[in-house]
Every structure is written in structure tokens, then in C-alpha cells.
Amino acid sequence: MIKNIVVIGAGTMGNGIAHTFAQSGFSVNLVDVSQDALDRGLKTITTNLDRIIAKGNLTEEQKAETLGNIKTFTELKDAVTHADLIVEAATENQDLKLKIFGQMDEFAPENCILATNTSSISITKIAAATKRADKVIGMHFMNPVPIMKLVEIIKGYSTSKETFDAIYTMSKTLGKVPVEVNDYPGFVANRILMPMINESIETLYNGVAGVEEIDTVMKLGMAHPMGPLQLADFIGLDVCLAILNVMYDGFKNPKYAPNPLLVNMVMAGKLGVKSGEGFYDYSESKKAEKVAKMFAK
Numbered sequence: 001m002i003k004n005i006v007v008i009g010a011g012t013m014g015n016g017i018a019h020t021f022a023q024s025g026f027s028v029n030l031v032d033v034s035q036d037a038l039d040r041g042l043k044t045i046t047t048n049l050d051r052i053i054a055k056g057n058l059t060e061e062q063k064a065e066t067l068g069n070i071k072t073f074t075e076l077k078d079a080v081t082h083a084d085l086i087v088e089a090a091t092e093n094q095d096l097k098l099k100i101f102g103q104m105d106e107f108a109p110e111n112c113i114l115a116t117n118t119s120s121i122s123i124t125k126i127a128a129a130t131k132r133a134d135k136v137i138g139m140h141f142m143n144p145v146p147i148m149k150l151v152e153i154i155k156g157y158s159t160s161k162e163t164f165d166a167i168y169t170m171s172k173t174l175g176k177v178p179v180e181v182n183d184y185p186g187f188v189a190n191r192i193l194m195p196m197i198n199e200s201i202e203t204l205y206n207g208v209a210g211v212e213e214i215d216t217v218m219k220l221g222m223a224h225p226m227g228p229l230q231l232a233d234f235i236g237l238d239v240c241l242a243i244l245n246v247m248y249d250g251f252k253n254p255k256y257a258p259n260p261l262l263v264n265m266v267m268a269g270k271l272g273v274k275s276g277e278g279f280y281d282y283s284e285s286k287k288a289e290k291v292a293k294m295f296a297k
């Protein structure tokens, strides 16, 4: 029976994952490297709960209960002693994740399931950093976690059926829609999304059309809620590049080679929304206008 949850990382995904478990009544220990990062995570959770209240979908009492279900920790070792499930959502860096999984394996109870929210790193490789590969699994939530229904459940080479069934059922308890996926580079979501983003960059690079024109074709022609270049800006161009590189290395297939314009933009520090500029300008003066435009019907 899964009751006690630990979430590693209080960033974009980690705070959303902690929020989602806590709102479903689970006790959550949230871990990050500094109290500052944890405070920022809690602040985001509070703001997001207020948004749900404003929409009439949550009461002040439920907000207090949700926040009451979350405890914060700066030491992984202290947080995992009674964990039934740990969901790792730290920075997307293979060496860091291997180190964290080694620590989780050392300090968490024997039966605890170790899940990762990685967007692209092999679950099988992460599992090999532990002595319980059968209990390691991918739990790929989508951003923003409290709103997006999908969870890709990724089975590593050694993930047991018991572990898979427990996580599949748990995802449904959270009100999510789990989808079973095998462990190959990019899983399903990014294997299909990233080539589309890369191709939209190639289309721009070849001078076929401009940024707004490409996005308008995909929004109005394919009924996508936002164009692929805007989406790339939201995901982060560095993240898109890293995922494409994992697929390129993993399949040894040139169709996944990142477009040189993407590589150049990342080298120039144009990472999208987070750096203030990507395919669009998000500088303070333009930000409000652009964000309003993006979400305009």
C-alpha cells in the first residue's frame, strides 16, 4: 500500500508533482538542495492552489489540508526513511540522477519504489545505479502537472510487473491517465514531439516561412493549442536540444540530428521564456503582450 511519498526536486515539475499527490491526500516529503528552492516551490504550490480556488474547484479548507500534507527537507537521507514511493524530479542531468538513485537505494526502505520523471534518460541505465532494478520505473508527468492528465509509465528492462501495476493504479488514484510505454530514447511523447519541433526549426532555417507563419499554420491548420516554435520556447531550447541529442545518440539515426539553428541559439543563450528570448521576445516590455497573445483564442 503506497502512502508516504517523497518528491526529489522542488522546481517546475517537482512542485507540481508534490502538489498533485498532496491534494489527493498523500503525505509528501519534498526535497531540494536549499531551503530557498523549497520555499519557491511551496510559493508556487500556494499560488496554483489559489487559482484552483478562484475557479471554484477547491475550498480554503482543502487548500490548508493540501499544504498541511507537505513537509520540506534539504537532506534526502532524512526524508526517505518511511517512503513507499519516491518520485525523482531533479535537474535533467544523467550523472546527477545516477548519484541520487544510488542514495535513494541506500537510504529508502527495501520495498520502496523508485520512480523518475526524466524526459529522456534511460530508465534501464538509472535502474542499474541501484540494487533494486525491478522497483525502478519512469513516471513521466507533463507540465503543468496539476492540470495535465497524461502520465507516461515507462518500464525499464528489469521493471517488475508488480512495480508497473502499483504505479499504474497509483496514477489513476491521482486522477491521471497512465499510458504504458517501453524504455527507448524519447519514450513516446518526446519521440514524436521533438522531431516535429526540430522540423519546424528546419523549416524556419530553410527560409520556407517566418516564426509566426509556421506557428499559425500549425495552430490553425492542425488545431494545436500553440505553435511548435512557441512550445519549444516554453519547454526551453536547451531542453529540446538535450532530448534530441539523447535520441540522436540512442538511435544513431540522422533524422534526430538537432538543426544547427537550434544549436546556435542555445550556444547564444537564447533559451526561450526562461532566458527572455527564443523564437519570440519575452523581455519585460514584450512579455505580457506575448503571453496574452499566446493564450488568446
Ligand SMILES: NC(=O)c1ccc[n+]([C@@H]2O[C@H](COP(=O)([O-])OP(=O)(O)OC[C@H]3O[C@@H](n4cnc5c(N)ncnc54)[C@H](O)[C@@H]3O)[C@@H](O)[C@H]2O)c1
Pocket (backbone or CB within 6 Å): 008, 009, 010, 011, 012, 013, 014, 031, 032, 033, 034, 037, 088, 089, 090, 091, 092, 093, 096, 100, 117, 118, 119, 120, 140, 141, 142, 143, 235
Ligand atoms: N519542465 C518540463 O516541462 C518537464 C516535463 C516533463 C519532465 N521533465 C523532467 O522533470 C525533471 C525536472 O525538471 P524541471 O523542469 O522541474 O527542472 P527545474 O530546473 O525547474 O527543477 C529542478 C530542481 O531540482 C533541484 N535539484 C538539483 N539537484 C538536486 C539534488 N541533488 N537533490 C534535490 N534536488 C535537486 C534543483 O535545485 C531544482 O529546484 C527533469 O528530469 C526533466 O527532464 C520536465
